Amino acid sequence: MEEKTKSLPTDLRMEANPPPRLLRVLTVVTILGFAGTLALGLKVAGTDIQQGEIQRIFYIHMPSFFGAFTAFGLTVVGGVIYLARKSERWDRIALAGVEVGLAFSLINLLTGSIWARPIWNTWWTWDPRLTSAAIMCLTYAAYLMLRAGIDDPGKRRAFMSVYGILAFVTVLITLFIIRIVPETIHPVIVGASPQNAQGGFEATSGVVIALVPSLLLWLTLMPITIIWHRVRLEARIEKLHQLKLQALSE
Amino acid sequence: MKTPFINSVAAIIGKDLRAEMRARELVSVMALFALLSILVFSFALELDREAREEAVSGVLWVTLIFASLLGFNRSMAQERDQGNLDALLLAPISRAAIFVGKLLGNFIFTLIVALAILPLMTALYGLALLDGWIIVTTTLGIFGFATIGTLLATMTVQTQAREALLPIAMLPIALPFLLTAVRATKGVLSGAPAAEWQGPLGMLAAITVIYLVLCLLLYEYVLEE
Amino acid sequence: MMMKPAITTVALLCALWTICIVSAEDGEENMTPYFQSRAFNVPILAGWGDQSGEDFAQFQLAEAEATIRAAIVPTDDIIAAVGAELSDAFEIEVGQPSFQGKVNLADGTWSVLIYDYGDATTASVMARLAAAGTVVISFVEQDPAARTALLIMAQTDDALDDPTPEIAIAVESIAGVSLSELNRAESIRLPSGEWTVYTGASMSAMGMVFGNDSYVALREGAPGDLAALADAYNRTLLGFFITPDNSHYLALGLAVVFVVFGALVGSLFWRERSLRKELALLAQLAGEDG
Numbered sequence: 229m230e231e232k233t234k235s236l237p238t239d240l241r242m243e244a245n246p247p248p249r250l251l252r253v254l255t256v257v258t259i260l261g262f263a264g265t266l267a268l269g270l271k272v273a274g275t276d277i278q279q280g281e282i283q284r285i286f287y288i289h290m291p292s293f294f295g296a297f298t299a300f301g302l303t304v305v306g307g308v309i310y311l312a313r314k315s316e317r318w319d320r321i322a323l324a325g326v327e328v329g330l331a332f333s334l335i336n337l338l339t340g341s342i343w344a345r346p347i348w349n350t351w352w353t354w355d356p357r358l359t360s361a362a363i364m365c366l367t368y369a370a371y372l373m374l375r376a377g378i379d380d381p382g383k384r385r386a387f388m389s390v391y392g393i394l395a396f397v398t399v400l401i402t403l404f405i406i407r408i409v410p411e412t413i414h415p416v417i418v419g420a421s422p423q424n425a426q427g428g429f430e431a432t433s434g435v436v437i438a439l440v441p442s443l444l445l446w447l448t449l450m451p452i453t454i455i456w457h458r459v460r461l462e463a464r465i466e467k468l469h470q471l472k473l474q475a476l477s478e
Numbered sequence: 479m480k481t482p483f484i485n486s487v488a489a490i491i492g493k494d495l496r497a498e499m500r501a502r503e504l505v506s507v508m509a510l511f512a513l514l515s516i517l518v519f520s521f522a523l524e525l526d527r528e529a530r531e532e533a534v535s536g537v538l539w540v541t542l543i544f545a546s547l548l549g550f551n552r553s554m555a556q557e558r559d560q561g562n563l564d565a566l567l568l569a570p571i572s573r574a575a576i577f578v579g580k581l582l583g584n585f586i587f588t589l590i591v592a593l594a595i596l597p598l599m600t601a602l603y604g605l606a607l608l609d610g611w612i613i614v615t616t617t618l619g620i621f622g623f624a625t626i627g628t629l630l631a632t633m634t635v636q637t638q639a640r641e642a643l644l645p646i647a648m649l650p651i652a653l654p655f656l657l658t659a660v661r662a663t664k665g666v667l668s669g670a671p672a673a674e675w676q677g678p679l680g681m682l683a684a685i686t687v688i689y690l691v692l693c694l695l696l697y698e699y700v701l702e703e
Numbered sequence: 704m705m706m707k708p709a710i711t712t713v714a715l716l717c718a719l720w721t722i723c724i725v726s727a728e729d730g731e732e733n734m735t736p737y738f739q740s741r742a743f744n745v746p747i748l749a750g751w752g753d754q755s756g757e758d759f760a761q762f763q764l765a766e767a768e769a770t771i772r773a774a775i776v777p778t779d780d781i782i783a784a785v786g787a788e789l790s791d792a793f794e795i796e797v798g799q800p801s802f803q804g805k806v807n808l809a810d811g812t813w814s815v816l817i818y819d820y821g822d823a824t825t826a827s828v829m830a831r832l833a834a835a836g837t838v839v840i841s842f843v844e845q846d847p848a849a850r851t852a853l854l855i856m857a858q859t860d861d862a863l864d865d866p867t868p869e870i871a872i873a874v875e876s877i878a879g880v881s882l883s884e885l886n887r888a889e890s891i892r893l894p895s896g897e898w899t900v901y902t903g904a905s906m907s908a909m910g911m912v913f914g915n916d917s918y919v920a921l922r923e924g925a926p927g928d929l930a931a932l933a934d935a936y937n938r939t940l941l942g943f944f945i946t947p948d949n950s951h952y953l954a955l956g957l958a959v960v961f962v963v964f965g966a967l968v969g970s971l972f973w974r975e976r977s978l979r980k981e982l983a984l985l986a987q988l989a990g991e992d993g
Contacts (some may be wrong), residue, residue: 275944276946278945278950279661279946279949280946280949280950281949281950281952282946282949282952282956284953285953285956285957288956288957288960292960299899311696311699327967328967331963331964331967334963335959335963335964336959338956338959338960338963339956339959339960342955342956342959343952343956345952346947346949346952358901359654363650363653364650366650367650367651368723370646370647370650373643373646374633374634374637374643374646374647376639377638377639377643378636378637378638379638382702383636383702385637386699386700386702387633387637387699387700389699390629390633390696390699390700390863390980391630391633391647393692393696394626394629394630394651394692394696394760395651397651397654397689398650398651398653401653401654401657427938454967454971457971458971461971461974461975461978464978465974465978468978468981468982468985471985472981472985475985475988476990
């Protein structure tokens with residue numbers, strides 16, 4: 229028994245269990261990709277005639293929402309598989325999805341607000357889409373609070389899987405709110421803008437060159453890489469927790 | 479051998495109704511809260527005739543959702559404190575039956591409160607809230623609240639912070655109900671053509687069905703042990 | 704193996720969105736190339752020599768000895784700004800304008816000034832106040848054999864879809880010629896729109912209604928280049944945007960992105976560190992026990 233407690237902690241160090249090669253490759257590609265899409269958005273794409281330089285923030289603003297979409301989507305996938313198989317690994321993916329998605333949607337919200345200042349002449353307006361995006365953030369903040377409030381690990385995992393699935397509705401609402409409440413001033417870049425949208429611009433070829441790579445990066449590599457790192461860390465944190473309990477009970 | 483679904487649902491509703499008839503602590507607390515909320519709103523917003531027409535559907539729904547939060551919390555806490563939940567889990571009935579039973583109980587109590595404040599608001603604000611379509615919207619919206627409220631209250635009541643967590647967990651998730659119900663109520667109230675408010679009302683019904691199915695599927699996972 | 708469903712889902716989502724984005728783009732966009740300075744944007748005139756500098760746009764049509772120039776002069780006095788602009792860029796010392804008017808456009812009230820019509824060098828200027836000073840768009844024609852004036856006037860009758868009344872006023876007040884001396888010719892189609900044309904023995908005039916205003920162009924001498932000049936000047940005016948410099952908001956936005964990322968990645972490192980600390984503590988405790 230003593231032998232076990234002594235040897236286990238060393239197993240938990242990252243050096244003892246280095247990231248798999250695929251993850252290391254993904255990390256490098258993600259960092260390079262992020263630098264590349266930033267360069268595309270800041271240097272290659274032309275300056276918008278009417279909005280000026282600030283329009284470039286759009287190459288992060290919109291992709292970050294879809295990054296959050298992927299991350300929160302993984303939370304749903306993780307929740308469903310956890311409930312079906314009771315595999316803790318998928319619960320960790322769900323948790324990592326919430327943390328990463330929350331950071332991404334925060335980026336989405338803040339960049340939108342900074343864009344709105346010069347274009348709409350206000351930092352914030354109670355527009356349906358802005359409101360629903362803010363509520364989406366709060367929902368996932370509630371996820372983390374709720375998670376912290378449940379002590380029993382089994383209950384925590386099951387409850388949070390359920391909540392993660394329900395919470396995804398707010399993501400869908402943010403995505404489709406323009407169809408539900410048409411009085412938004414938020415522009416739609418893909419497809420037809422609502423009549424009273426303010427601050428739209430056309431998706432010309434220059435815009436697409438900068439937008440598509442950024443969108444693909446945020447949609448796939450960015451959330452997946454960070455979530456993977458987070459999942460690995462969470463696995464070790466959980467093991468440490470077990471060890472602590474074990475040490476206390478001895 | 480399991481008790482048939484309908485019988486167990488009826489038994490749970492019957493139990494809740496009898497308990498409420500004796501103690502009268504659920505409906506009376508919710509109704510008193512709703513009344514206070516309406517009065518506070520009318521002072522806080524200084525509602526004049528014109529502002530009332532704009533704001534009254536918002537006031538109605540905010541009042542209803544907070545009143546139902548109060549009710550759901552109370553109803554689940556009673557189950558837990560008196561050890562009913564454990565007893566129900568041991569009983570040979572399906573989880574879905576427990577969910578439907580609690581859901582219908584919550585729905586009935588909240589609906590009673592809602593149907594009581596509609597004529598009250600009609601009298602206080604001088605607006606025709608006792609319209610058939612508003613009652614339909616209210617019933618649907620309350621059913622929606624009860625669906626997710628029952629599920630989430632079952633969860634939060636088992637946590638450390640208990641009552642404090644239900645509003646945080648439920649308000650964002652209840653948003654689709656709130657959004658569509660407020661729009662439908664507003665449309666009916668302003669006498670707009672049916673085409674304008676049938677959309678939100680249909681959407682409210684659709685969302686209610688989606689959530690009901692989701693909650694039925696997920697309920698067994700929040701009632702374990 | 705466990706990641707498979709997730710990766711498939713994400714790959715499908717990607718494909719879906721790429722299709723959405725690509726289908727939203729209607730083929731090749733024919734965007735006019737723009738001259739961009741810190742403060743304003745002007746379409747680059749095809750076929751004209753581009754002499755633009757850091758903070759001004761300037762295009763020259765050599766065969767007509769004509770130049771179009773846009774710049775912002777840092778003064779609030781319109782007359783002084785126009786005088787400074789013409790003397791600095793073209794070495795023209797202007798006296799009294801031979802025509803002066805005002806016109807309200809979507810982006811503000813513009814002053815319209817024609818200088819030295821009748822001399823070898825004619826300057827047609829539009830100017831308006833902006834945050835950074837006075838915007839001056841000038842057209843200077845230096846052909847000794849011709850005189851050209853380009854201007855925009857408010858319509859005398861909004862309901863009319865014909866620039867004839869404005870052409871009459873311009874011809875009369877600038878060249879001192881009555882419109883009755885000119886004959887109406889067939890109208891011509893240019894990239895900027897449909898222009899009404901009047902021609903006479905030594906003079907020609909063109910006009911086009913745009914909103915509640917009329918663009919007017921008149922020329923004495925060889926009429927050859929009038930259409931090209933009128934069209935180019937007109938397009939400059941239509942494509943002129945003043946965009947306030949908002950690059951500091953872009954910088955702020957990027958800073959926020961990096962801060963949030965930093966917080967996310969930093970929290971991973973921070974948790975890694977506290978994990979190590981607790982491990983060390985546990986190992987120490989285990990060592991003490993043993």
